Amino acid sequence: MVTPDEDRVVLKIGTTSLVTDGRLEPEKVERLCAAVRLGIRAGLAPVVVTSGAIAIGRTRHAALGDANGAGQQVAAAIGQGLLYGALQETFASYGLETGQVLLTPYDLIEADRGERVRATFDEMRSLGVVPIVNENDALGVRNNDVLAALLSGFLRAGLLVLLTNVPGLYDRDPQLGGKATRIGKVAELTPQLEALAGGTVVAGGTGGMQMKLSACWIATYSGVRTVIADTADPAVLVAAREGADIGTAFAPRPVRGAWPDAGRLWRAFRTPPRGAVTCAPAGLMAIEHRQALRRIQVTTARGQFHAGDVVDITGPDATLLARGSIRYPASAVEFGCEPGTALLVGSDYVRIRRDAP
Ligand SMILES: Nc1ncnc2c1ncn2[C@@H]1O[C@H](COP(=O)(O)OP(=O)(O)O)[C@@H](O)[C@H]1O
Numbered sequence: 001m002v003t004p005d006e007d008r009v010v011l012k013i014g015t016t017s018l019v020t021d022g023r024l025e026p027e028k029v030e031r032l033c034a035a036v037r038l039g040i041r042a043g044l045a046p047v048v049v050t051s052g053a054i055a056i057g058r059t060r061h062a063a064l065g066d067a068n069g070a071g072q073q074v075a076a077a078i079g080q081g082l083l084y085g086a087l088q089e090t091f092a093s094y095g096l097e098t099g100q101v102l103l104t105p106y107d108l109i110e111a112d113r114g115e116r117v118r119a120t121f122d123e124m125r126s127l128g129v130v131p132i133v134n135e136n137d138a139l140g141v142r143n144n145d146v147l148a149a150l151l152s153g154f155l156r157a158g159l160l161v162l163l164t165n166v167p168g169l170y171d172r173d174p175q176l177g178g179k180a181t182r183i184g185k186v187a188e189l190t191p192q193l194e195a196l197a198g199g200t201v202v203a204g205g206t207g208g209m210q211m212k213l214s215a216c217w218i219a220t221y222s223g224v225r226t227v228i229a230d231t232a233d234p235a236v237l238v239a240a241r242e243g244a245d246i247g248t249a250f251a252p253r254p255v256r257g258a259w260p261d262a263g264r265l266w267r268a269f270r271t272p273p274r275g276a277v278t279c280a281p282a283g284l285m286a287i288e289h290r291q292a293l294r295r296i297q298v299t300t301a302r303g304q305f306h307a308g309d310v311v312d313i314t315g316p317d318a319t320l321l322a323r324g325s326i327r328y329p330a331s332a333v334e335f336g337c338e339p340g341t342a343l344l345v346g347s348d349y350v351r352i353r354r355d356a357p
């Protein structure tokens with residue numbers, strides 16, 4: 001049985017927590033360095049995942065001001081060097097050596113690539129070098145909350161901390177004004193909880209609170225305790241490690257037997273669900289036995305999902321049974337597929353209840 005590496009912590013920091021008006025804010029970088037140094041002094045081995053390259057690159061190259069697609073990738077390619085250079089310099093002023101690691105989720109999912117990645121992280125740790133990770137955005141921009149969650153499971157980390165510009169998950173978006181109450185602890189993720197999260201995304205960011213919850217599914221189903229917290233407090237890493245009442249803490253699911261497969265978690269949770277399919281009784285049995293879910297075992301499809309999108313698989317009473325990547329678009333599920341078509345095979349989804357993936 002694989003045991004977690006309790007001292008290993010992954011600290012992800014979002015665009016808004018480093019960048020103001022398209023520029024890296026020195027005070028915010030100092031706060032990050034202070035948090036990492038405090039963590040190291042407390043015996044932790046932090047891995048930092050930082051966003052910000054797109055926002056910085058857009059400012060540097062005005063023509064990319066609101067670029068998407070390939071333009072966004074180019075903005076990131078321009079901004080990443082500036083982001084890492086500034087971080088490396090400030091970390092050095094705190095007495096910390098850093099090294100830049102640019103990853104895609106596939107580097108953590110595919111076994112042969114994964115071994116080389118693991119060797120790099122292990123060697124950096126033994127040399128006392130703090131890894132500064134970002135997505136390799138020039139090849140395609142996704143989301144760093146999800147990347148950090150995959151990485152935390154990959155490294156068997158004891159803790160994932162997602163730092164952002166609000167002090168945790170609230171019962172409604174606190175930036176909308178009015179009363180919002182922080183949710184301190186989450187024992188189990190549910191669609192009801194997800195419904196509290198808004199989809200607003202800051203300029204240059206790719207996430208929003210909904211995406212952070214997708215990351216929380218991946219991390220907690222990988223056995224990693226996860227905390228969403230405010231970036232403002234340099235003691236955040238140590239406090240989160242000690243289980244202090246900061247931000248929102250998500251309990252890990254117990255991992256029994258083999259470590260959960262990162263690829264399966266990625267397929268099931270890499271974005272919020274884009275729709276849902278409802279199972280007939282035969283579909284319930286298929287999910288129960290982790291078999292392919294066939295068109296004839298589904299009664300309805302909801303939402304405008306495309307082939308490869310994440311969807312919920314629900315029972316007739318709308319109970320969430322599983323989540324995964326569907327192989328056909330909603331239109332085909334409703335009208336086009338043969339009855340025996342496998343909409344998802346067993347490795348495409350994660351069962352939500354009863355046992356670990
Ligand atoms: N229920 C909620 N609780 C807390 N924040 C929420 C909620 N719903 C939406 N949000 C928004 O999520 C934002 C944080 O997510 P995001 O913009 O992705 O940050 P980051 O750039 O740090 O990754 C907050 O600024 C907040 O406005």
Ligand SMILES: N[C@@H](CCC(=O)OP(=O)(O)O)C(=O)O
Pocket residue numbers: 013014015016050051052053054055076134135137142143144145204205206207208
């Ligand atoms: N990798 C991208 C950021 C992607 C991202 O997830 O952004 P955010 O939602 O601010 O954490 C960048 O460096 O700009």
